[in-house]
Amino acid sequence: MSRFSFRTDFSRTPNPLAEALARHRGLPPLDLTVSNPTRVGLPAPDAGLLHPPGALDYAPEALGLPSAREAVAAHLSSRGPVISPGHLVLSASTSESYSWLFKLLCEPGDDVLVPAPCYPLFEHLARLEGVGTRPYRLPLAHGFGLDAGAVEAALGPRTRAVLVVNPGNPTGHFLHEGELAALADVCARHGLALLCDEVFSDYGWGVEPHRVASVAGRELPMLTFSLSGLSKVCGLPGLKLGWTHVGGPPAARDEALARLEWVADTYLSVGTPVQLALPALLAHAPVFQEALLERVRGHRRRLVAARPPGAPWDVVPAHGGWSAVVRIPREPGDEATCLALLDAGVLAQPGYFYDFDSGAFLVLSLLPPPEVFSAALGPLTRVLGAAE
Template sequence: MPDFRLAPATRLDQVRYDIRGPLSQRARELEQQGVDLLRINIGNPARFGLHPPAALREAIAAHLHEADAYGHELGLEIAREALIADAAARGIGVLDAEHVFIGNGVSELIDMSLRALLEPGDEVLLPRPDYPLWSAATRLNGGVPRYYDCPASRGHQPDAGEIEALITPRTRALVLINPNNPTGAMYPRALLQQLVALAARHRLLLLSDEIYDGITYDDAQFTPLAALSGEVPCLSFGGLSKLWRACGYRVGWLQLTGARAALQPLRDALQLLAALRLCANQMGQYAIPVALQLRGEIHTLTTPGGRLHATRASLIEGIARSEFLEVVVPRGAIYAFPALRDGLLPGFDDQAFALDLLEHEHVLLTPGSGFNLTDSRHLRLTLLPEPAMMTEVLARLERALARHVEAAAPRYAHG
């Protein structure tokens, strides 16, 4: 037998995706052994009984006979025209069908965008914590992540001055995730304006991940970055997976706004990459025009009486009662990012704790270090389950933390 040497590419060495990593693999093993788990690690609405509006399925079914052939690499024209109209209604002008790309989810479009942009060693400014796909796609396309902090002490808001201090001659782009995953933070209009001005001063491309754009709570107001960016080149990402609970459709979109002359080389590179993958999923694209007409439908879930609103309230109440946890109240998206209170468990290992929680309390969540957060004392929970499940998850978390604090007490008492 020949000695095959099938070592993976070294560029994968620094790539991680803990949301579906070793903890998730261990959870599957436990379930195969008959253990019932409370899974609160992933933003997958249909797994929690939150399904797309029926009109989206009906639109796909009505056009199924038209979806057999390859389509335009940029996407169905009717879908792109619907996206242009939707953007105009939200204050985003000067957009045409040649500057709208439809992909197999936002994930594909993020990877394509960074592949079109980056030379080896180019730097991308990313939030910390981040959604780990952004770090992975940066590294896999030869780039170097440079992280700007969004700490809980600031309500998980970035600071424009701190970001500017990170810029070097190799910096190419500034990434925003708003509403934020994993923290649930919403960025105010004034902050967005500061970041646009920063990008203009340093000739940076803006990349705005807005997949949760309509999922807001209380009085939080979402502002599309492209509505403020003017001539500054801006790539805005959205899709069906969260707002319309259609993750499995794998339908995302990318809109390019800003000075046309500056955008043209990147737009052409994106079209080349889009053509190389032939086209995006044809069937799911027929749901886009219908979905955009139902943009406000999500408020039935996020306002009083709605499922997401109720589960968020359960989380806020549960953590207010906790001896061990605190949280910046999420104002958008479908996650909360609670943290262990200061002074408890010095040297806390969030990965080890998450594994212990899974093994002994049968709760699966994602530790904060999975979002490229160093020395993490955070845990990410999704707000998708029923309120009763959230209450139970927090009770089990409290029980596990009490055990850890009790076990640690003698060690700290003896110095």
């Protein structure tokens, strides 16, 4: 048998829900797990944008074409402090940005702190770089907000960075000013970098006091990386373009940028056509974002209104993102409830996919077309009510 690396030794055993879905016969279920924004009837930009002249050349600047970085800087500056294009690094996706940052910050065997519950991306990305992850819990009692004490308690001797997802996926909690100040203190005292995932930061559902929309351009005492990209900002995951803003103490920031330029130059992974089209694609973002926000706000209102008084389930309070988290009875629990929902024709995700630990939860996508979401509410409330 050939030898393969431990880093790629992932479990490939399908979970019980995937097995039940493969066995499912009859009409396809009403899908409340959809995450691809191009499949749900939201506005898309003109596909002709992707054929500008010069599109087949290697882009000469490893950190990204000046016109593309200027467009990202203008996009970010319209939401917060003025951002310099010189502090931005383009990559082929946010996922790739993470792998570059792990190479930049960690030796093999080092680790990074990751939030729990959270979208289960980081463990895999870190492991592929030979880097470990250590979870810090986001307390339910705190609305799944950040508890700097839990971050500090999770530190190990080889921890190099803290990851924060703002707002959380799927919890929809935005970082607050007080939480950021306490986190900055922990990072500064322990020499940790902050990696702040802001892919959903344009999707706040309402106004909220003390909300931190982005850490980009703020004066913080530690190296700070804010990550986002086209897959959520414009709903265009297939175009493959992400960005990282680098901030923090100027000497460390400039060293990080110089090293990232070397990493980016080694791969030259960002396509030239999408870089050339970026200013026009970002100009389309408000049209997409407005339509998406109207959809997710409406679905969430309908979900909350569908709960009968006294029902044994609740929609967990949240302030943004593309999902709803529903707290359900511990018995029969999240997996059994998802299997019962599938029998009733609705596909939903169990909370354990996201490492919830303080009860049983379902995660529902708020992206589906209105007719799909509305049709799913009847079976959903019937199955959840039956747990009484």
